[in-house]
Amino acid sequence: MEDVERRDGGFESKGSAGGLDVCVLIPCFNNQEGLTRSLQSISYQATGLFVMVVDDGSTAPVTAALVKDSLPENYSFHLLSLPENRGITHALNAGLHWIQENLTVRYIARLDCGDVCHQDRFYQQVRFLYQHPLVGLLGSWCRFQSPENGLRFTYTTPTTHAAILDEMHARNVFIHPTVMFRASLVKKIGGYPTTYPFVEDYALFYQMLHHMQGAILNLLLVTCEINEGGISMGNRSGQLKGRYRVVADFGTSPWLKMKGLFKLSLLQVVPYNFVLWVKSRRHRSTETPD
The missing domain is CATH 3.90.550.10 (Spore Coat Polysaccharide Biosynthesis Protein SpsA; Chain A)
Known part of the structure; x- marks a missing residue:
């Protein structure tokens, strides 16, 4: 074809x-x-x-x-x-x-x-996947902002397959609303696993990375709303436990898996508002004007 x-x-x-x-x-x-x-x-x-x-x-x-x-x-x-x-x-x-x-x-x-979405989001991602046939899962950097309190920060991640795999041992590097993936991967793997509540995307993306390469564009292509009534906020405890299971089940490096599981155990006792505050302070210097 x-x-x-x-x-x-x-x-x-x-x-x-x-x-x-x-x-x-x-x-x-x-x-x-x-x-x-x-x-x-x-x-x-x-x-x-x-x-x-x-x-x-x-x-x-x-x-x-x-x-x-x-x-x-x-x-x-x-x-x-x-x-x-x-x-x-x-x-x-x-x-x-x-x-x-x-x-x-x-x-x-x-x-x-x-x-x-940024107006170029789909053009950028379709072009990248077309030009990189070994990549099956593609994300992007994004901006988080809260309509409630004005909290605003950019989210940046590793961009190459090897660095992404390493980081996946501690967190889902792919922000769900930024991803684009090959439809052929869904046929091969199946849909979102039902045995990982609150982290179905993390589990699916990890499985995809076991079959094809992943990449993340270093472009701010999506603005994500921080919704304090959303799934991620309201079920943080369950989400952290789910992340622990995903890393335990799909992690490939024994050392990185051990580090990631320790970090996730620690996060279960840290208030999420404090985590958001740290993220906003850490990324404030990377914020770009509209």
């Missing part, structure tokens, strides 16, 4: 009619305002991008009209409405299953309600 780069940075496949560059997977539960902001931030060649919204049993259901009206271009989309809320892992897997059954797509990107 011959691939031809388009002038806009996307790609066309000769002999693959109807093929898409990327599908953006967005789960939603009772956050239509955040969903609208996220959808409005999507920017890519309309014929190369598909939007998949999974409404995870919201009290006020997401409507197709809301999705259509929020998208800045005439993107194709599908709204999958689940009958009841069963958690983000189930919602994500339902979305992945629909994508596999109904689309021909190279890459799958993640985005969470309330998080906003």
Whole structure:
């Protein structure tokens, strides 16, 4: 199959009619305002991008009209409405299953309600994955900010496969809403594992790195909302225990695994507000103006 780069940075496949560059997977539960902001931030060649919204049993259901009206271009989309809320892992897997059954797509990107993409995000990530066939999982640097108290900091990480693997022994280097991965990896590995509650992304990404290389772009391509009522904040204890299990199960370096497990044990007794304060102080010097 011959691939031809388009002038806009996307790609066309000769002999693959109807093929898409990327599908953006967005789960939603009772956050239509955040969903609208996220959808409005999507920017890519309309014929190369598909939007998949999974409404995870919201009290006020997401409507197709809301999705259509929020998208800045005439993107194709599908709204999958689940009958009841069963958690983000189930919602994500339902979305992945629909994508596999109904689309021909190279890459799958993640985005969470309330998080906003830089206008070049999908162009940058599609181009990188196309030019680096050994990379299966790609993230980016991002900016975190809180609409409640004005807390704001940039999140930077290692960018190369070897450095990422080392750091994964202590934390999930990939911020979930920044990732794009090859759809072929999902077919090979399966979806998000259901046996790692609160850290299903960490477990999935670790498995992907056992099959293909990972990389992170040193570009601020997503602004992530700090939501004190969100999953990461409200279930921090369970998340830390889950991270411990992921490192124990998937870590490959005995020394780095031991260090990582010790750090995770220590974090279980440190208040999360203090951790956020340390991160904001550490990254303040790297903050860039809008």
